[in-house]
Amino acid sequence: MKEGPDIAQIGSLIGDPARANILTALMGGRALTATELAAAAGVTLQTASAHLSKLEAGGLLAQRKQGRHRYFALADDGVGKLLEGIMGFAASRGHLRHRPGPKEPALRKARICYDHLAGDYGVRMLDSLIEGGSISAMGEGLSLTAQGETHLGSIGIDISGLRSSRRPLCRSCLDWSERRAHLAGSLGKALLANFLDKGWARRTENSRSIFFTPEGERRFLALFPIEAGEPS
Amino acid sequence: MKEGPDIAQIGSLIGDPARANILTALMGGRALTATELAAAAGVTLQTASAHLSKLEAGGLLAQRKQGRHRYFALADDGVGKLLEGIMGFAASRGHLRHRPGPKEPALRKARICYDHLAGDYGVRMLDSLIEGGSISAMGEGLSLTAQGETHLGSIGIDISGLRSSRRPLCRSCLDWSERRAHLAGSLGKALLANFLDKGWARRTENSRSIFFTPEGERRFLALFPIEAGEPS
């Protein structure tokens, strides 16, 4: 009767609103302290502590002690991928926490998805890379072309360094706001890090949204052009 | 504060053991009645009915009335994909419902994963198709080659018919027992259907495992050879 992996266990871990808030906050990619996560979840510190223990025991979170602080982060890339998948699914079924209208426009424009760029700008970037022949799409899979390696190398991305990691270089990730794919994987991570390094954009404090400077926005749009006619 | 899709809602839907059992049972691909699902979940009919209502309201299940029966099935391919992802993740964290040892060997050898072949045989089939040049793998993505189209056409798979569907032709799906990829997508579905049609294998009644006849097994292994040295 009972066969296979226990999906109920991880479902119930994600199913509690406070824990879901914690996980969503950690999708921002940075490690946060228990106090910060308690605030994000809207519960007291004691309650958050109990939740964090459960999430850690379940293998979703990893913690790092640093002085009297305890920093929590998603355990690994697999957790980010899992949450992305659930978010994409939830969005496809209309399970939004607020009205689906044009709310939180900054978040829809550009935000961080675990460690890479998502939202309108994330989708645009991938579209442009595919149009320009830097990335080729086969079915659901993405791969970097030789041309793309040169192109991205010229803006300071060290592809060979990325290849050495165990993680896939290119991965497509369904964007819940745009309902189209954007670029994940170690390349997606490196590109976002590159923009932040260059000062084109910066993270915002208490949100997953990414703020582009006027200059950074200009350069980003120039670097990733798309054909005049916006796709429907 | 609250931003993005509500992962807690679908998490809690999956998080209840009875509902998880129902969903797992429906991963077998066939539509089942409320009574059958109640038995699979180990609860009474009333309880199951309440769960089924919630799952349907959440967009995970679709029902079809047929006389005095009510058949339930996963709402669409997206639900199957979601559950696959969660199962793969749960297995990677060791969240198995029983000891992870060599239990349920039939299930590990060959089983149905929503609508395609999984387990050792599923993994072998994909490996063989890639080795033989019928499918090319780029990163996480799979695509059918021209050679593969000819090859599979010769055993009775109508590729052009499959292409017309909205669903991707090839998709890779992480196998929780083998921890490696097997072939999903409409091609994966068509291949399994082909084996069942030919009488090489048949479904078992109350399990997701697939039973191969001796003759079917012989032909399957011949059709999908792999290099002598088994990968570690």
Place this chain on the structure above:
DNA sequence: GAGATGCTTCGGCTACGATCGAAGTATGAA
């Protein structure tokens, strides 16, 4: 040392939701 900060543990309260018995509705068969 004393005091502050960050976090965990303990204990008790509370509420939500899973559960089932019983009754009600729909479809089919005799």
Place this chain on the structure above:
DNA sequence: TTCATACTTCGATCGTAGCCGAAGCATCTC
């Protein structure tokens, strides 16, 4: 019509899990 089957709805029970106040550790500062 009457009975049987398949399922839903109602109502009540009950357990568990989330929650917070208070107290207890641990780490840093002074």
